[in-house]
Each structure stands twice: as C-alpha cells, then as structure tokens.
Amino acid sequence: MSQTADLVVQDLHVAVEGKQILKGLSLEVRKGEVHALMGPNGSGKSTLANTLMGHPRYEVTGGDILFKGESILGLESDARSRAGLFLAFQYPVAIPGVTVSNFLRTALNARLAPRVATTDGSMPARRGIAPKEFRALLREHMALLKMDESFALRYLNDGFSGGEKKRTEILQMAMLKPEIAIMDETDSGLDIDALRIVSEGVNALSGPDLGVLVITHYQRILDYIKPHFVHVMLDGRITLSGGPELALELESRGYDFVREGKESAR
C-alpha cells in the first residue's frame, strides 16, 4: 500500500484560452480502485479528464501528472493511451467514413510493434493482429455490451444515438485494456437500460488490473458502479473526499452543503 499510486495528480493548475480552470487539484488512483469524481456543471471535471489525456488546448500552468511513477506532461495523447490511460468521452467525436471495426483494428495495431516505413514509400505490410483473431475479439466484446454485429461496419459515432456512442466508448475501453480509465459523464444521456448495460460492461472489466475514475454530476451511475472513494470538485479543486457514503449525502443535500462547508472552513 505504500507503493506510489499508478496515477498521481499533483497540485494541478490548468488554463484554457488564458482562463484558469483547475486551481491546484490533487488526486491519486491505484489499479483495482474505483473513484468517483462529482461536481456541478462547469466545475472543471472535463478539463481534468482532457488534461490527463493531453488535449492540446489545455495548458498546464502548474503541478504535475505522474503515471506509473513518471511525469507524462511531455507525452502526446497517443503515447499516454499506449502507456495505459483511457478516457471515455463525454461527447465522443464522429469520424465519418471510418468503420468501428477498421478503427479498432488500427488502434489495436498501434499498440503492437510499431510499423516501419519502407524506403521506397510503399505501404508497409500490415502486421499486427490477424483479421480472424480480431473479428473474434470484436464479436466477443460487442456481445458483452449487447451490441448488434452490424454495428462494426457503421462509421464511428457517425449518426449514433447518445446511448450507442457511450456503448462504443466502453467497447473501445474493453478492447484497448487500459490500466487507468477515466469515464467522463458516461451516464449522461443514457436511459436506465443503457445505463445498466454500460455499467455492467464496466464492472466486467474492473478488477485488480484496472483503476477507474468515474466522473459524474449525478449519483445515479454510482448505484451500478460502486466506488471505493468519492471526491467532490468545486471551482477547479477537490474540496471534499470520502467513502461511498459521501455520494449519498451529496444526493440528499446537494452541492450547497459542500460549498457552505468550504465557506465555514475559511
């Protein structure tokens, strides 16, 4: 337990277009743990998630992010992903013309041996996962999320419903096998059935090899994905941390009690 956490966020300060959003946020997540990060709209939850993944628009103005003991601030998003970080987007991006299947195969192959450019400029032979093996893997994971097989041939997130998008995020998480997964409001826009399917998917993946940071502003998803730790975020900082009971307290009392607590602490 004394071992350093897999993901360590230290006194993180982040600005977007000159505006300071995160103002000294600290957090530690270990594999095997489920953390919930709760906070009202605009408190900076997505800013944290995207900063962890290295979105070029978010500028780290102070603090550090360590992953498996090393700072990842100098790494681009793709390197962070290959190192074992994953973000399920609040608003997944459509990639027209690229099928779910083609995309996932490319993403898996990017994790295998790097492709070497040939000197004559021709296409290097595609090594990596065998097509048959890939199809079996994809089918297996799609079944877990109760996705129809025809889904694999649709263009990624293009014209998907809210629920389909969120399911596809979890499908990617399942296929890419991260060590730490951040789920940014995966519950928003989902009806109860979809929420259950998505949560069961996440629960099936969790275990000693996966740490999860569930970002939400409702307690609802926490009925399905049980957190070990709950953090409350207000105005760019974590202002309160506790066990699962904190989520219930927030549910009944609202964020105001945290705000008031913060006031009175001054």
Next chain:
Amino acid sequence: MTAETRILAKPVQGGLDAWPALALERAVGANEPAWALEQRREAAEVAARLPFPDRRLELWRRTDFGTLALGELDPFVPGPQARNLDDLPAIVIARLAGEAANLGLLVQRNSDVVLEQTHPALAQQGVIVCSMERALREHAEKLQGRLGALIETDLDRYTALHQAMRAGGAFVWVPDGVQAGVPIRLIQWLDGAGVAGAPATVIVLGRGASATVLEECLSETADGPAFFSGGTEVFVGEDAKLVYGHLQDWGRNVIHYSNQRARIERGGELQWIQTFLGGRTTKTNSYFQLVGAGAKAYVHGFMFGDQRQHFDLHTLQKHLAEQTTSDLFIKCALKDRARSVYQGMIQVARGAQRTDAYQANRNLLLSDTARADSIPGLEILANDVRCTHGATVGTVDEEQMYYLMTRGLPRGDAQRLVVEGFFAPVLDRIPLESVREQLRGMIQAKIG
C-alpha cells in the same frame, strides 16, 4: 513484340497545323463513313479559327496547361497489337488483377486499340464492345447521330481539335432489355513522354438495358509531357441503368483534358463515379442532361492531389424534363502545393417541374500551401423545384485528431484514417472490388 517495347514519339513535320489533314488522310484510309469524315473536316475548320483558350474565359480562369507545346507532341504514335494479355504493359496487367476473363475488355495504347475482348456472355446477349474504328466500319448506323452529338465542337480549340484528330476509342452497345452479364472495362494507356492521345468513346444503353462500364487512364510517369484529350458520350435509354466510372490514374507527366457527356432518357438512371488521382494537370467537363421525365443522375467523385498536381472539374446538371433527379457529391483532398478547381452548375429548364437537384463539394486541405476553389452555380427557370447546393473548404478537424490519438493512434495514423474516411463514401461506390482496393491502396500511399 513484348510489353516493354520502347515506342518513340516524334513531332509531326509542319506542327499542329499539319495534324488535321494527316488525321483525315488516315481516316479515309480506314474507310470511315462520309458523315464521320465530314465531322472531322468541320471540326478542323473550327479548330483553325479558334484561339487556344486562355484565362479570359470563365472555364479557363483558374487552369492552364502551362508550357505545354502541343505541336511538339506526336498524335500518331502507334500501339503494337497485343496477341494476348501478356503483351500489355505491366501496369495494365496488374490493374486487371487476373480478372480479365470475366470482363468485356478493350485496351488502347497511344493512338490504337490494341486489344478487343468481347466476353462470350456479352456476345451471346448481342452486346457490342469494340474499337471505334471497327464500329465505324461495322456499326456506323448505330453511331451516326450519336458520335459527336453531345460534345460541343466549338466549346474551345482543344475540343474542336479532339474531334478532328479522334484516334481509337471504344464503342459499347447494350441492346434493349439486355442486362450486360459482365462488367466492361475500357483502358487507356500512353507510352511515355511526347505522346498525344485522342480517343472518342460512345456508350449506348437501349431501353431497359443495364451495364457497368469503367474507363481507366493509366500510364507510367515519364520525363516530359504527354497530352490526353478525351471525349466520352453516354446515352442511357428509357428505364435503362448504367453504372459508369471514369478513373484517372495517369503518370505524373500527363496533361489531361476531357469532355464527358451523358444523356438520360425517361426513367433512366445513371450512376457516375469520377476519380482523379494521377496526371499533372487534369481538366474535365462532365455534363449530365436529364431529358426524359423521371430520369436520374447520381454523380460521385473524388480528387486527391499532392506535389504540384492541378485538378479542374466542371459539372453541369441539366434538368430538361419534369420529375428528374440529380445528386452530385464531389470530394477533394489536397496535399503539398496541389490545387483544385470545382465549378458546378445546376440548370433547371422552364418545364422541368418537380425536379430535385443536389450538389455538394467538400474540400480538405492537408497543407498550408494547397488551395481549393469551389464555384457553385444555379440557373433555375422552373418554380416548383428543390435545389440544394453547398461547398466547404476546411482542414483536418483537430477534435477528430485528438479523439483518435487518445486511442493510441500516432498523429500520422490518425490523419490517414481521417483522410481515408473522407474518401470512403465515394470509394465504396466503385463497382469492382479489385479496382476499389487498388484505388484505396493508391490513396493510402498518397497520404504517406
């Protein structure tokens, strides 16, 4: 003679002015019918009085052929007859991907059709796939009133010259009610630098007929310019259905100018695919005339330029009858210093009520130095119509790049995927899988 025979082009004595008379002499020798010879003479006269087009003309404002000295090229370079497929250039053999036995196939090399292959299934159906030269001897009555009927001789000097100089080309005829049993491929090949090619192709589908026809332009990049002047006239009969693809994959030295026309009768349907990947400068005018009620034209195209490639496509969707539909979608991606010009026009005649016309042009710039011009236009004289058009020019979306990169794709792979995705909806329409996959490979190689 082997496929790799060196064929040398040499300028004609007397230059450009001497070309039409020599072409006419050859046509007389080939026993072309009188009306076809007369067409050549008239075109030669038009060519003689027109200047070469320059930037003062709207259709030539953004495109020229640079330092091309047409008169220094050779429009009479022969093509050695191919006894079989093995005699064809290696790139053509590779392109056919071992599927030649399942095709109607015609291959032109320089000025001559060197291989004509009518598939037994087609022959049995009465489908004709043959050289224009043979067609003018054996099927002249089917060509009269069609060859040269859709392309305006006086459009510009190149077009007039093309009709005077016509050499080679293909004739495809699908009789009434016949569904052509195998795809038909018409391949154009140019040998190296200094060559000028000018085939004329006519495709006719009878009432209720259907067919798939691909015209493909292939050559190896050579040191020095070559010029290709194309003319294709397509007649889609009543209730007929044609899938037609024009795939331009020239070597980088070729300057390409072509006119393509399609006329669609009542209830007929044309699915048209147009792709530009090769060549140095490409300029194409593709016009679609919907002349009968219920006629439909679906046009999809893409261009992908790199280095200093220049592509210019002008389309015209001409609605002349009621309840006609045209749906056009052109995608263009440009790298390096490549340039594209897309000029689109929708015309709806007074009587063409309840017409549905759509035109979209999307441009993706992959470098700061690439440039795409898009000029849409509408001329609508009917009042009960639905016409939509739109054009966009943009760069690769940074949010798409970020999303893909958070899945572990390096920047280059992410961009490749986005660009492949950009072309996919058009690529998916290319009718033969082996051709589609080869074009996909060419796109991937070009993305780099």
